[in-house]
Amino acid sequence: MIRVTGLTVHAGPKQLLAGIDVTIPTGSTTAIVGPNGSGKTTLLRALNGVLTPTGGRVEIDGTDIARRSRRWMAQRVAYVGQRLEPDPSLTIADEVALGALARRGPLAGGGREVDEAVAEALEVVGLADRVTARLAVLSGGELQRVAIARTLVQGAGHVLLDEPTNHLDPRHRLEIFELVRRIAPTAVVVLHDLEFATRSCDQVLVLDEGRIIAGGSPHDVLVPATLDPVYQVRTHVLRGPDDVAHFAFTLPLEGQS
Numbered sequence: 585m586i587r588v589t590g591l592t593v594h595a596g597p598k599q600l601l602a603g604i605d606v607t608i609p610t611g612s613t614t615a616i617v618g619p620n621g622s623g624k625t626t627l628l629r630a631l632n633g634v635l636t637p638t639g640g641r642v643e644i645d646g647t648d649i650a651r652r653s654r655r656w657m658a659q660r661v662a663y664v665g666q667r668l669e670p671d672p673s674l675t676i677a678d679e680v681a682l683g684a685l686a687r688r689g690p691l692a693g694g695g696r697e698v699d700e701a702v703a704e705a706l707e708v709v710g711l712a713d714r715v716t717a718r719l720a721v722l723s724g725g726e727l728q729r730v731a732i733a734r735t736l737v738q739g740a741g742h743v744l745l746d747e748p749t750n751h752l753d754p755r756h757r758l759e760i761f762e763l764v765r766r767i768a769p770t771a772v773v774v775l776h777d778l779e780f781a782t783r784s785c786d787q788v789l790v791l792d793e794g795r796i797i798a799g800g801s802p803h804d805v806l807v808p809a810t811l812d813p814v815y816q817v818r819t820h821v822l823r824g825p826d827d828v829a830h831f832a833f834t835l836p837l838e839g840q841s
């Protein structure tokens with residue numbers, strides 16, 4: 585479980601997050617949505633302990649992360665950022681094995697156990713036949729799947745993903761969410777794609793100007809009354825053949841806000 589209390593983050597005089605309170609229950613998938621610049625990545629990075637808050641705290645399974653080492657964090661939390669910039673000279677297998685390094689430390693060594701975990705993770709993400717390919721030649725979607733495989737090998741109970749479907753085609757987008765639900769007991773996912781938030785998440789948090797202005801089930805939160813003022817659009821919710829909500833947006837007519 586992740587518990588965030590009064591979390592406030594500044595960059596110099598600028599306030600990026602303003603007193604965030606939220607609980608992310610074990611076993612749930614939580615989407616963070618909101619306009620560009622609203623603080624989604626900042627919140628995710630604070631959950632990962634790479635930002636030092638100016639107020640409040642983040643607890644993982646009841647422990648304040650401010651008191652814990654990077655290794656302690658890596659054993660519990662895996663992070664896949666928005667910009668994937670892996671070393672292009674590494675192979676897929678090298679990169680995925682870094683998940684074990686994060687968890688166990690450089691002195692623990694590799695060995696058969698790590699090789700097996702890497703092979704298994706690449707099987708899960710559909711890259712088993714590309715083990716020796718260099719990262720330099722991979723497409724954006726393939727890199728995304730490599731990053732997910734690395735989190736599998738890291739074996740952390742909490743996975744934080746920043747826009748994981750960015751580079752993916754429709755089939756892989758659908759699959760990645762199945763995968764996230766399968767691999768991570770607890771996941772927090774920054775998304776612009778509201779349909780995916782509805783399809784795959786238990787809880788949605790709407791962030792605006794560093795504050796959570798709505799939180800709850802996708803059905804309750806992803807409605808025009810919440811979304812229109814936040815995104816400054818008119819939201820149209822359509823039901824698809826699978827009964828999943830699909831969203832269409834139009835600019836407000838003149839005189840409407």
Ligand SMILES: Nc1ncnc2c1ncn2[C@@H]1O[C@H](COP(=O)(O)OP(=O)(O)OP(=O)(O)O)[C@@H](O)[C@H]1O
Nearest residue numbers: 595596598600618619620621622623624625626627
């Ligand atoms: N280190 C920093 N110094 C100054 N401003 C920062 C810093 N980091 C983030 N910001 C600003 O904080 C705001 C929130 O940034 P953040 O990346 O969290 O937004 P976001 O909601 O993830 O946006 P997007 O949807 O565009 O990815 C932005 O205005 C950004 O420019």
